[in-house]
Amino acid sequence: MLTVIISGLAIGMLYAATALVYNVMYSTSKVLSVTTGHIAMLGGVFGAWFVTTLHLPWGLGLLGGIAVGAAFGWFTEVLAIRRVLNRGDDHLWLLSTLALATMVQQGVALWWGTEPKPFPRLFAQDFNSGVLDQKFWLPISIAVLMALGLELFYRRTMYGKLFMAMSEDAFAARARGVSTDRIRLMSYVLSGALGGLAGFAAGQLTFAYFALGLTLTLNGFIALAVGGLGSNVGALIGGAALGLLNAFASYWFGGEYQQTIAVGLLMVVLLVKPEGLFGSQKVRPV
Amino acid sequence: MTNFSFLLGRNQLALALGAIMVASLPWWAGNQYQLHLAALICVYWILISGLNLVIGYTGQLSIGHVGLLSIGAYAFAILAGKMGWHPALALVVAGALGGICGLALGLPSLRLPGFYFAMTTMAFALIVNELVLAQGNLTGGGIGLPGPIFPAPLDSPKGFYYLAAGMALLVTWLSWNLVRRIWGLGLMAIRDNPVAAQAVGVPLFRVKLMVFVFSGITAGVAGAMFASLQSYITPDTFVFELSLFFFVCIVIGGRGSIIGPFLGTVILTAMPELVAPLAKLGHFFYGLLLLVVVLVVPEGLGRVFELLLERLRPRPEQHQAIEPDLPRLARAIKEQG
Numbered sequence: 268m269l270t271v272i273i274s275g276l277a278i279g280m281l282y283a284a285t286a287l288v289y290n291v292m293y294s295t296s297k298v299l300s301v302t303t304g305h306i307a308m309l310g311g312v313f314g315a316w317f318v319t320t321l322h323l324p325w326g327l328g329l330l331g332g333i334a335v336g337a338a339f340g341w342f343t344e345v346l347a348i349r350r351v352l353n354r355g356d357d358h359l360w361l362l363s364t365l366a367l368a369t370m371v372q373q374g375v376a377l378w379w380g381t382e383p384k385p386f387p388r389l390f391a392q393d394f395n396s397g398v399l400d401q402k403f404w405l406p407i408s409i410a411v412l413m414a415l416g417l418e419l420f421y422r423r424t425m426y427g428k429l430f431m432a433m434s435e436d437a438f439a440a441r442a443r444g445v446s447t448d449r450i451r452l453m454s455y456v457l458s459g460a461l462g463g464l465a466g467f468a469a470g471q472l473t474f475a476y477f478a479l480g481l482t483l484t485l486n487g488f489i490a491l492a493v494g495g496l497g498s499n500v501g502a503l504i505g506g507a508a509l510g511l512l513n514a515f516a517s518y519w520f521g522g523e524y525q526q527t528i529a530v531g532l533l534m535v536v537l538l539v540k541p542e543g544l545f546g547s548q549k550v551r552p553v
Numbered sequence: 554m555t556n557f558s559f560l561l562g563r564n565q566l567a568l569a570l571g572a573i574m575v576a577s578l579p580w581w582a583g584n585q586y587q588l589h590l591a592a593l594i595c596v597y598w599i600l601i602s603g604l605n606l607v608i609g610y611t612g613q614l615s616i617g618h619v620g621l622l623s624i625g626a627y628a629f630a631i632l633a634g635k636m637g638w639h640p641a642l643a644l645v646v647a648g649a650l651g652g653i654c655g656l657a658l659g660l661p662s663l664r665l666p667g668f669y670f671a672m673t674t675m676a677f678a679l680i681v682n683e684l685v686l687a688q689g690n691l692t693g694g695g696i697g698l699p700g701p702i703f704p705a706p707l708d709s710p711k712g713f714y715y716l717a718a719g720m721a722l723l724v725t726w727l728s729w730n731l732v733r734r735i736w737g738l739g740l741m742a743i744r745d746n747p748v749a750a751q752a753v754g755v756p757l758f759r760v761k762l763m764v765f766v767f768s769g770i771t772a773g774v775a776g777a778m779f780a781s782l783q784s785y786i787t788p789d790t791f792v793f794e795l796s797l798f799f800f801v802c803i804v805i806g807g808r809g810s811i812i813g814p815f816l817g818t819v820i821l822t823a824m825p826e827l828v829a830p831l832a833k834l835g836h837f838f839y840g841l842l843l844l845v846v847v848l849v850v851p852e853g854l855g856r857v858f859e860l861l862l863e864r865l866r867p868r869p870e871q872h873q874a875i876e877p878d879l880p881r882l883a884r885a886i887k888e889q890g
Binding site: 299346347350351354358359361362363365366367368369370373374377481485488489492523524525526527529530533534537538 | 612614616661665667668669671672673675676677679680683684686687793794797800804834835836837839840841843844847848851
């Protein structure tokens with residue numbers, strides 16, 4: 268039973284980390300990027316490539332994974348977000364990020380192969396350590412650290428306050444002299460780095476697998492919608508709830524209905540409390 | 554909507570020419586494989602012309618129609634294959650089932666804003682695949698099911714092609730009827746400005762739901778034809794990327810027209826089959842194409858042709874020669890003098 272809880276919590280925290288990445292991008296651009304899960308996938312795949320194939324020490328592999336994620340975040344903003352937001356059609360970003368996500372996923376499939384490959388172990392640890400295994404506590408602690416770090420960043424630093432200002436009202440922030448384009452680019456690089464970190468930390472749980480991106484995009488979004496768009500605490504709670512629900516559902520009913528149950532949770536929350544558990548109820552602009 | 558209104562005089566001619574080409578295709582198609590390809594295009598078009606109303610006209614970005622296609626295909630394969638129903642009856646039931654599932658999917662999800670809707674439909678496609686795998690004794694699980702063929706004279710490739718082309722024409726006619734009347738204007742109003750549409754009395758949710766259910770029916774019918782055409786279906790046939798393919802066909806062709814997505818379907822279906830290196834790149838190519846179109850011509854390739862034609866067509870020059878009215882001038886001078 269404890270194993271079920273811990274493994275559910277671990278995968279749930281990966282979803283939570285993906286939801287945090289969504290939040291960082293959403294705060295400055297009001298865009299929910301389809302590429303979010305693919306950032307974490309890149310972190311995992313490139314981490315495995317750096318450590319297993321290139322035989323780098325895992326610290327360098329981690330830095331490499333983060334760098335790849337950050338570069339991809341930068342690339343996303345420059346290629347798929349900037350022009351589209353300038354054009355002002357509110358649906359186009361969905362198309363452009365979807366296109367980019369497909370390209371990345373298929374590119375990785377062509378280069379890395381379509382089979383999940385094992386992720387190297389980072390610390391020397393016995394394989395029989397059960398619930399204390401590093402593949403469980405790594406994603407959990409990383410997600411919690413990410414949430415705490417983001418909270419500190421938003422409250423204590425000047426750039427964090429600029430992010431907050433942009434998320435409140437980008438137009439007013441621009442009028443007060445904030446370079447909104449640069450802040451948006453920064454937020455994408457930051458979210459890319461965080462996504463790469465999350466994907467690297469959870470690599471042993473998920474394996475280095477090209478199709479992970481789409482699953483994470485969907486489940487991270489469900490965690491985000493359940494917890495409330497824009498709320499970091501909500502992302503953690505939503506991720507944990509989703510992970511635990513999935514784990515218990517596969518414990519009781521078998522693993523075939525995971526996606527159905529996850530979407531069921533999303534539907535129930537959206538019907539009962541459309542803004543999510545911790546979301547702010549905004550007035551709908553007309 | 555009348556994007557090609559300059560063809561108005563030649564419209565009838567183009568239509569007749571197209572009909573002759575479609576009808577005579579089995580005679581000039583080089584081999585059986587090209588006929589199969591043409592039938593596949595027709596089957597895809599049955600789904601896409603329904604989906605075009607949802608994406609192109611109403612602006613609801615559904616990326617999960619492969620789930621409805623899969624439902625239609627499995628319903629047809631189970632009913633006509635396992636239970637031995639008549640294929641025509643199974644085809645009708647598959648369409649109805651697609652419509653019902655479209656209703657079940659549309660009822661909660663069409664209330665959601667853009668990204669939420671897209672994610673819900675995507676999740677629907679994943680759920681359908683999951684259920685197909687889970688219900689192994691009904692659907693054959695990962696092994697799949699044989700797709701039954703239609704009785705004679707529709708069992709030959711030529712016969713099946715005519716069936717598919719006929720269905721495609723029927724669906725095109727239905728959707729064309731819808732978009733050229735006030736319904737189509739209502740749909741486009743919802744796409745361009747939902748608040749304004751509501752203000753002038755378009756029942757937002759009901760119209761969206763109706764169009765979505767229609768697209769569900771066409772997807773179910775297309776699924777049944779697809780199962781029969783491919784002769785064997787597995788869950789791997791209905792990957793999420795197929796959904797993306799439908800989506801790209803419409804976006805590339807241009808939103809808010811019928812001929813554009815049709816050309817998109819023909820080109821995108823035929824191109825990877827005829828140009829071998831593209832087949833290896835597979836879905837990467839679709840992603841790239843979508844990105845280029847969205848960044849460069851978000852209105853779709855149809856718009857490019859329109860612009861080119863506008864540039865090429867000589868503009869009617871305005872001749873307004875000014876003739877001096879000499880007698881009047883003479884009179885005026887005389888009066889002054």
